[in-house]
Each structure stands twice: as C-alpha cells, then as structure tokens.
Amino acid sequence: MAEPRRSSRQRSLVEMLAPPKRKAGDGDGELDAPAARSKRVTMGVKAEDSIKDEETSAAVKHEDASAPGSSSRPALDAPLVPVTRREFVERYRVEGLGGAEVYYMPDWIDEATAERWRIELDALPQWYRPHLTVYGRTIQQSRHIAAFSTTPGLPLKYSGHPVEMHSPFPPLLADIAAQLATPECLGADVHFNHAMLNRYEDGSVYIGKHSDNVENQVIVTVSLGAPRLWIMRERAPRGAKKDAAANDELLEKRWRLASGSVLVMQGDVQRRFTHEIPREPKKSAGWERPRISITFRQLVYPDAPTKR
Numbered sequence: 001m002a003e004p005r006r007s008s009r010q011r012s013l014v015e016m017l018a019p020p021k022r023k024a025g026d027g028d029g030e031l032d033a034p035a036a037r038s039k040r041v042t043m044g045v046k047a048e049d050s051i052k053d054e055e056t057s058a059a060v061k062h063e064d065a066s067a068p069g070s071s072s073r074p075a076l077d078a079p080l081v082p083v084t085r086r087e088f089v090e091r092y093r094v095e096g097l098g099g100a101e102v103y104y105m106p107d108w109i110d111e112a113t114a115e116r117w118r119i120e121l122d123a124l125p126q127w128y129r130p131h132l133t134v135y136g137r138t139i140q141q142s143r144h145i146a147a148f149s150t151t152p153g154l155p156l157k158y159s160g161h162p163v164e165m166h167s168p169f170p171p172l173l174a175d176i177a178a179q180l181a182t183p184e185c186l187g188a189d190v191h192f193n194h195a196m197l198n199r200y201e202d203g204s205v206y207i208g209k210h211s212d213n214v215e216n217q218v219i220v221t222v223s224l225g226a227p228r229l230w231i232m233r234e235r236a237p238r239g240a241k242k243d244a245a246a247n248d249e250l251l252e253k254r255w256r257l258a259s260g261s262v263l264v265m266q267g268d269v270q271r272r273f274t275h276e277i278p279r280e281p282k283k284s285a286g287w288e289r290p291r292i293s294i295t296f297r298q299l300v301y302p303d304a305p306t307k308r
C-alpha cells in the first residue's frame, strides 16, 4: 500500500471562509441515521458532530434526518460489537491515519467469487437512483443504491430523501454477512443490521467527500468490480487555524479498493476523517465492469430498546 502523504491542496483564505459551493447534479454524500440530532454520546462522539461535515464543491452536504418516534424502532436482536479479533486488527490496520480504526484486507475473496456476487447483486430489483433535495433544489444522485435492513422499521433519511428500505437481507447479502462474521475474518460476534449497496457504473459516478453519521458505529465495505480510488482526509480539529500551512499538516491517504477487498471503519474514524471516491474520467485496468460496494453497517439508534 502506498505510503501516507500530506495533503498538498492549497486553499485560498476566501475559499476557507466562504460556505462551500454547491453544484446542481452533484448529489452525493453520507448516510445519516435518523437520530442525527440526538445529543447522546455514541462511541465517545456527540452524534450532532457528524452532520457538520466539510464538503468539496463536488459534494452535497446532507441535512440530518428527522427522527421518527422511538416506538417505531425495532429492538436489536443481539449486541452490536466492533471488530476486535486480534489477528485481523493487527494485520490489516491501515498505517498513516494517526492510529484511527481503519482496516483494509485487500484479498478477502477471489476474483471469480467477487464477479459472481457483483452480477447477482446487480440483478436485484431494489436498485434506484434517489432524488435528493439540496438547498431547495431537487437533483438526482449519480449512484444507484439499494438498501436493506435485517428487521423492518429501521428508518433512514438523507438530503430530504427517505431511503427505500427493504427487509430482510436478500439471501446473498445474508450469506456474505455471515461469511464476514467468521473466526477467519472479522470474528463471529460481528454482525450488522443494515446494508447499503452502491453502484458505480463508470468513472463519472462518484461519492463526494463526507463523513458518515456516527450512528454508523461500524461500517464494513466489500468492494466488487472496478477498483476505485478511495481517499481519506483528516478533518481540521475544531477551532484550528484554517490556513494553507495547517491544511498541509493534515493526514491524507489514498489507495484503490480492490475487487474482493474488505474495508472496516469504526471507533472515531467518522469524526476524524472524511472519505470519498472521486470521479475518474480516465479508465484504468479492470474498469470494463462497474463497481458495486456493499456497506454493511451497525446502525445504532440511541433511543432504541436493545434485547441483550
């Protein structure tokens, strides 16, 4: 994997002070769980922090979602725990991100299996391109998505768009989740209550710089198909001087997410870093097929009852 490098992006003071520019047709960004306004501390982070994400002009900030009454929320079947399996976290931790809990396993499954999964997931009937409302305008997101929860009643909304949620997981997704939760991979205790599929047809489809909401306590991404660039950038600490020199000090790391790879983000990663998959007009090797990502998530609603 490439060595970490410092961001060299220089931004003018005017750009720093001005609110981020928005471009029509650029609807993309993070997934907000409905409890975004909650003041409750989750994993040591105030949930409200996550909605103040920084954005490039190529990304659209998602408004936080309105929280439906807790009575509509299902109980969790089992505790949701982060990935702690020693062999996994020691071997696959991504260096150069200041100790953040980011793990990358490039070769979880072989290419033939990845291709079979990609084609089968592509054929699911639940795919659609959301219409988002951003600053009063309706735009269509560049990615197709399909969202699933293990139990009905896990509501999700972003940029004015109530996500079309299907339940339960289709058999292949349930099978992939089960294969992740084995003693050979993430460990048998790790399971998810939500999965979001993203489809990147070609290099024009992207996801803008964003952080996911902290209600996403663990996000495990399985990449299938075209290897796309993944960029993680450290967010400036609150109240930090926002000049070019300070910006240069922030960590940045980029690599390609291989087909068949597994990426884990947990702990305070969303608070400390943004992530993005930029547009790539030039095709590189392996791009004769689209990319589909599966983001398995542990969505934890602060006021949901838990069955323990």
Ligand SMILES: O=C(O)CCC(=O)C(=O)O
Pocket: 029, 030, 031, 196, 198, 207, 212, 221, 275, 277, 293, 295
């Ligand atoms: O497609 C990916 O790998 C990342 C998607 C993502 O960041 C998201 O859905 O929040």
Ligand SMILES: [Fe+2]
Pocket: 029, 030, 031, 210, 211, 212, 275
């Ligand atoms: Fe994300």
